[in-house]
Amino acid sequence: PTAERERAPEGPLRTTDGHAVTLRANVGLEAELDPLRPAPPDGIGLLRTELFLRADGDPRSVDEERQVEAYRQAIEAAGEGGATIRLLDVGGDDRRSQGAAEAHEGHPVLGRRGLRVLLDRPDELLRPQLRALLRANREGPLRILLPMVTDGAEVRRVRRILDEESTRLTENGVPHDANVPLGAMVEVPAMALQAPAFTELVDFFSIGTNDLTQYVLAVDRANEQLAARHDALHPAVLGLILRVVEAGRMSGCPVEVCGEIAGDVQAVPVLLGLGVDTLSVAPPSLPAVRRIVRATGYDAAKDLARDVLQADDAQAVRRRARAWVDTHL
Ligand code: PEP
Numbered sequence: 021p022t023a024e025r026e027r028a029p030e031g032p033l034r035t036t037d038g039h040a041v042t043l044r045a046n047v048g049l050e051a052e053l054d055p056l057r058p059a060p061p062d063g064i065g066l067l068r069t070e071l072f073l074r075a076d077g078d079p080r081s082v083d084e085e086r087q088v089e090a091y092r093q094a095i096e097a098a099g100e101g102g103a104t105i106r107l108l109d110v111g112g113d114d115r116r117s118q119g120a121a122e123a124h125e126g127h128p129v130l131g132r133r134g135l136r137v138l139l140d141r142p143d144e145l146l147r148p149q150l151r152a153l154l155r156a157n158r159e160g161p162l163r164i165l166l167p168m169v170t171d172g173a174e175v176r177r178v179r180r181i182l183d184e185e186s187t188r189l190t191e192n193g194v195p196h197d198a199n200v201p202l203g204a205m206v207e208v209p210a211m212a213l214q215a216p217a218f219t220e221l222v223d224f225f226s227i228g229t230n231d232l233t234q235y236v237l238a239v240d241r242a243n244e245q246l247a248a249r250h251d252a253l254h255p256a257v258l259g260l261i262l263r264v265v266e267a268g269r270m271s272g273c274p275v276e277v278c279g280e281i282a283g284d285v286q287a288v289p290v291l292l293g294l295g296v297d298t299l300s301v302a303p304p305s306l307p308a309v310r311r312i313v314r315a316t317g318y319d320a321a322k323d324l325a326r327d328v329l330q331a332d333d334a335q336a337v338r339r340r341a342r343a344w345v346d347t348h349l
């Protein structure tokens with residue numbers, strides 16, 4: 021019965037003092053869409069399409085029609101909250117998608133990855149995916165998310181290509197909807213530092229703390245021996261999150277957090293305190309995140325965030341965050 025009650029949406033999610041929080045789901049595999057039925061109240065905040073497409077092996081082997089069908093399913097599973105679909109984030113340290121990145125690189129994580137690969141080979145990967153998304157966008161609320169954005173020129177190029185593909189679909193009489201929000205993952209420090217400039221270029225920000233932490237702390241996220249050091253609760257990472265939140269607030273550009281830290285119960289009050297009001301988490305974390313949001317006061321969380329930003333390492337932040345959660349949950 022407890023599990024049942026936790027699965028039920030129970031109306032809008034709010035802190036103890038009534039501040040509304042949006043909670044979306046991260047999904048990676050077609051199979052993960054099934055447990056989402058009935059739809060999560062606030063939709064899908066991150067769909068990692070490289071996992072979708074890799075079901076067929078090399079992402080290049082997946083044709084546009086199959087993508088349209090996959091995105092339709094995602095939109096259906098996401099319900100009214102809508103589906104946020106990220107363009108292929110191939111390359112990097114992800115061996116399974118290195119076929120698409122191809123070139124052997126000394127430091128793949130700093131190499132041709134995400135948007136860099138897509139813009140290098142637009143005809144093969146980027147254009148078919150954008151066409152499929154424009155077509156699926158007729159089926160319900162959809163947003164496009166760009167992985168590994170580093171500078172503004174990249175976003176401008178994607179917008180231009182999106183316009184070109186929409187024009188081409190129109191010329192060919194293919195039904196689609198060109199009115200689709202375009203957001204940027206904030207996972208490269210340069211992007212976070214320049215967030216105010218990016219508010220002119222994108223419709224929303226989604227902070228990917230897994231990569232942002234890796235790049236800010238110079239800690240390989242896949243290195244198990246460094247796992248304890250890869251902690252998004254490091255004050256340097258939190259400072260960048262605050263910077264992005266403030267840039268978003270100044271310009272009306274929504275900011276959400278979709279990295280693993282958003283599903284970490286100890287971190288949630290800190291994130292709320294930094295002004296983050298939209299979280300996207302792996303489906304198994306949804307009930308626990310709902311519970312901690314409902315136990316957190318927004319003003320008290322602000323005090324907590326102010327306090328932990330003064331720390332000089334992640335351990336100190338964790339100690340304070342853990343103590344805070346223990347007294348409030
Ligand atoms: C991230 O980097 O935080 C993120 C959400 O993307 P991924 O884990 O797929 O790299």
Ligand code: MG
Pocket residue numbers: 207228230231
């Ligand atoms: Mg990432």
